[in-house]
Amino acid sequence: MKEESKSRVAEGVQDGVSRSRSRPASVLTVDAAGAVAERDQEDIVWHELMNAQRTRKILSGALSGIERLDGGWVVAVIYYKGCRVLIPMEEMMINLEGDGRENSDPVNRQTRLANNMLGAELDFIVREVDEGSGSVAASRREAMLRKRQQFYLPSQDGPPMIVPGRVVEARVIAVAPKAVRLEVFGIECSLKARDMTWEWLSDANERFATGDVVNVMVKKVTGDSVEGMKVEVSAREAKANVNRENLMRLKKQGKYVGKVTDVYRGTFFLCLNCRVNAVAHSCSTASLPGQGDEVGFLVTRINEDREVAEGIITRIIKRG
Secondary structure, three states: OOHHHHHHHHHHHHHHOOOOOOOOOOOOOOOHHHHHHHHHHHHHHHHHHHHHHHHOOOEEEEEEEEEEOOOOOEEEEEEEOOEEEEEEHHHOOOOOOOOOOOOOOHHHHHHHHHHHOOOOEEEEEEEEEEOOOOEEEEEHHHHHHHHHHHHHOOEOOEOOOOOOOOEEEEEEEEEEOOEEEEEEOOEEEEEEHHHOOOOOOOOHHHOOOOOOEEEEEEEEEEOOOOOOOEEEEEOHHHOOOHHHHHHOOOOOOOEEEEEEEEEEOOEEEEEEOOOEEEEEEEEOOOOOOOOOOEEEEEEEEEEOOOOEEEEEEEEEEEOO
16 A cells, blocks of 8 residues: 555544544443443454454455545545554556446546445455544455465465356345446455346345345356456356246246336336246237236246246236
């Protein structure tokens, strides 16, 4: 971390937080032992942070805010057990690939994506601690690179821990209607909603939320160094495919309820309540349904090859 970054982060912490050492003595309560216990707990957390800085231990906490300090310095704020930790945006190591703003300022691009990550659990390594002022500066970049080294590269004890075909846990760090951003042991990647589950979704927010932990199957790991490492995963393939099994239980000319997940060139894509994907090429309704509408669906064909039910939308039950 650059010296200028260190000083500005320290100034930001001093402006935004006052630790117990610099504030007036706490009000003495009826339970005097309780006041002592509170002070001791603060000392324990501070001691833990100082040890973490010395040992370079990876800590984690929820992203609680994005702030612009005096002079325009942008930082991410994490409260670790009540202690305010600041991470300069340059140390957040946010993957900008595919954000569609290649000509914009990198810090502004990172800040925009970081706003969508509020509430996500992030790893960090403490870089600077000033007990007198209560300043804590950290780096997410260093924590992510450490995890990549540990899990994706071979060690003296054997081959890499994460290889194609292995199912691992991933953190959900941001959710959009058609995509979900994940962190997989130090590497960020973005998945389309259709790769998150076997059932079609109209909005990924219906099923996933920032802070969730999901299982994913590793499809591919690329990169010659920890800095340029990338990973391709699928959350859908980490689960059993119940769509086909449920499909075979449907009956031709049977009527079912489902939700329209998408409309494209006159074709309606649905997910039935019985957890089966369906396609309708026509409707017998007075007005056309839209994405998110709950509809009645008549099955005319069971398409085993595409694993979908085909049919007609017969009525609109409820507008989405």
